[in-house]
Amino acid sequence: MTVERENFPVDVLFVGAGPANLCAALRLVQIIQAHNQDVEQGSKQGGKLEEVSIALIEKGEEIGAHAFSGAVLDPVALQKLVPDFKEKGCPLEGEVSSDAVYYLTPTSQFKLPITPPPLNNHGNYVISLAKFNRWLGRLVAETEKVDIFPGFAGTELLFEGESIIGVRTGDKGIDADGSHKSNFEPGYDITARVTVLGDGPRGNLTKTLFNKTNAYGTVPLLYETGVKEIFEMPQGRVQPGTVIHTMGYPLKKDTFGGTFIYGMTNNMLAVGLVVACDYHDPYLDPHLELQKLKTHPFIKKLLEGGKSAYYGGKTLAAGGYYSIPRIAFPGALVVGDAAGLLNAQRLKGIHLAMLSGMAAAENIFSCLLNDDFSVEKLRPYQQQILNGPVGQELFKVRNFHQAMSKGLYKGMFHAGLQFITGGRGLKDPLRVPEDFKGMKTIEQHYKRQIAPPEHGLKFDNTFLVDKLTDVYRSGAKHEEKQPSHLLIRDQKICIEQCLPRYGAPCTRFCPAQVYELEKNEASGEQFIKVNFSNCVHCKTCDIKDPFENITWVCPEGGGGPAYTVC
Numbered sequence: 156m157t158v159e160r161e162n163f164p165v166d167v168l169f170v171g172a173g174p175a176n177l178c179a180a181l182r183l184v185q186i187i188q189a190h191n192q193d194v195e196q197g198s199k200q201g202g203k204l205e206e207v208s209i210a211l212i213e214k215g216e217e218i219g220a221h222a223f224s225g226a227v228l229d230p231v232a233l234q235k236l237v238p239d240f241k242e243k244g245c246p247l248e249g250e251v252s253s254d255a256v257y258y259l260t261p262t263s264q265f266k267l268p269i270t271p272p273p274l275n276n277h278g279n280y281v282i283s284l285a286k287f288n289r290w291l292g293r294l295v296a297e298t299e300k301v302d303i304f305p306g307f308a309g310t311e312l313l314f315e316g317e318s319i320i321g322v323r324t325g326d327k328g329i330d331a332d333g334s335h336k337s338n339f340e341p342g343y344d345i346t347a348r349v350t351v352l353g354d355g356p357r358g359n360l361t362k363t364l365f366n367k368t369n370a371y372g373t374v375p376l377l378y379e380t381g382v383k384e385i386f387e388m389p390q391g392r393v394q395p396g397t398v399i400h401t402m403g404y405p406l407k408k409d410t411f412g413g414t415f416i417y418g419m420t421n422n423m424l425a426v427g428l429v430v431a432c433d434y435h436d437p438y439l440d441p442h443l444e445l446q447k448l449k450t451h452p453f454i455k456k457l458l459e460g461g462k463s464a465y466y467g468g469k470t471l472a473a474g475g476y477y478s479i480p481r482i483a484f485p486g487a488l489v490v491g492d493a494a495g496l497l498n499a500q501r502l503k504g505i506h507l508a509m510l511s512g513m514a515a516a517e518n519i520f521s522c523l524l525n526d527d528f529s530v531e532k533l534r535p536y537q538q539q540i541l542n543g544p545v546g547q548e549l550f551k552v553r554n555f556h557q558a559m560s561k562g563l564y565k566g567m568f569h570a571g572l573q574f575i576t577g578g579r580g581l582k583d584p585l586r587v588p589e590d591f592k593g594m595k596t597i598e599q600h601y602k603r604q605i606a607p608p609e610h611g612l613k614f615d616n617t618f619l620v621d622k623l624t625d626v627y628r629s630g631a632k633h634e635e636k637q638p639s640h641l642l643i644r645d646q647k648i649c650i651e652q653c654l655p656r657y658g659a660p661c662t663r664f665c666p667a668q669v670y671e672l673e674k675n676e677a678s679g680e681q682f683i684k685v686n687f688s689n690c691v692h693c694k695t696c697d698i699k700d701p702f703e704n705i706t707w708v709c710p711e712g713g714g715g716p717a718y719t720v721c
């Protein structure tokens with residue numbers, strides 16, 4: 156069926172309202188306004204930039220709804236972008252007042268005598284990314300220079316020859332069988348002189364673009380999965396700005412990851428766990444590991460009397476400097492997590508995302524001034540990222556994540572050498588395969604074919620929470636009558652190859668219980684059921700499936716989690 160689509164042309168299109176693109180939009184407006192003022196006052200030669208049309212689309216129901224992070228913010232970018240951020244009501248949960256790092260054994264803990272410099276958070280702020288993005292979104296809206304469209308998912312890149320000329324937003328009102336419902340609304344073709352892709356870690360548009368153009372860096376884009384609960388604690392028990400990191404239990408020595416506990420305002424305490432997506436154990440379940448963490452005597456005491464109230468999950472792009480792909484294309488720039496900009500050693504990416512957005516804005520301003528959006532004029536953005544503050548920070552830890560994927564002890568040895576040699580270490584670059592290749596079969600990992608080990612946890616859904624209850628607390632929902640946005644290429648691979656060898660790991664690595672192994676009552680055949688409505692858009696399945704049998708595509712705009720304090 157041919158669908159007529161409206162074309163919506165703009166000069167600059169931002170896709171995804173994460174911190175990178177929100178900062179990009181705000182910075183662009185700031186520079187244009189400053190330029191026009193200078194021209195008006197005669198302190199600058201040339202013409203004013205009038206009527207620059209700027210649009211920003213976001214797949215979440217509102218800005219911030221899909222924003223999820225640790226999160227401790229290094230304010231380096233915020234201070235440049237909004238120097239009076241405190242006066243402007245930036246929602247800070249607390250300036251970091253104390254930080255500590257512990258190593259956990261199954262029954263006790265050892266505090267490191269000093270906090271390793273990368274985890275020293277002096278001068279940083281605990282934030283809720285969901286609140287922070289809403290605030291940034293309000294600043295962008297207040298400029299009245301950017302058309303903001305929440306609930307619009309970019310589902311397809313539009314090309315003219317090799318050049319990206321915009322995105323198509325998803326159709327709305329398509330039934331599960333593909334037919335048009337009475338409320339059918341075709342998506343728009345939003346065309347732009349430049350499109351800035353900030354679709355997050357493993358973004359659907361950027362994944363397509365990187366694959367199409369073979370744009371990957373020296374090492375693949377690598378990821379970590381993070382899950383987090385927010386606890387409501389008794390009055391007076393939480394010091395906002397407290398930061399605790401732990402290593403060790405519950406993760407095994409061959410699995411890189413760690414945990415964090417952050418004190419927030421309103422007596423809330425965030426407790427989260429991050430695990431590198433190259434883990435080997437087919438029975439590992441990040442959500443379950445988070446529950447195990449809470450049973451550790453040290454963590455249990457911290458959380459005593461509290462009630463788990465919110466939940467979320469997300470991947471982080473942790474490959475670092477060598478995994479940065481090409482990020483300047485004819486007609487498009489890539490920013491933030493989509494470009495792999497995260498310092499895995501510091502467990503921080505928000506400031507790098509913000510800096511990348513600001514660099515993109517400065518590059519676009521120069522293109523507007525010269526009335527030239529050719530790739531030659533967009534390319535300096537890539538150089539600015541690689542050689543400017545973002546690249547400088549990432550270069551110093553360029554082999555960190557790869558080293559830690561060798562296991563805790565070997566990883567610490569490599570990381571130590573890297574610290575002494577300015578990031579070089581024994582091998583530079585240290586190459587590792589894509590995350591999905593990391594998983595071992597049950598036989599390889601456990602040396603025999605066994606069922607998933609019993610965890611013995613009793614969920615009361617106050618302190619220890621089962622996955623489904625946590626999904627409910629993420630606010631995740633999708634219009635049920637639509638095609639699934641989780642595409643299983645071949646169910647036969649799931650049942651005939653993945654199940655016997657890996658034990659259907661999608662039923663565990665998904666932090667939202669989307670995948671379930673079921674049996675057809677009539678035929679007795681097993682199949683993987685996809686509860687797509689639970690999906691919190693973390694993208695782990697797209698990254699970790701050992702057969703690359705699952706692809707995440709954008710659901711109807713507005714669906715997904717509804718984070719408010721995560």
Ligand code: SF4
Pocket residue numbers: 641664665666667668669689690691692693694695696697707
């Ligand atoms: Fe994450 Fe995939 Fe599960 Fe959605 S279905 S929550 S993207 S693992």
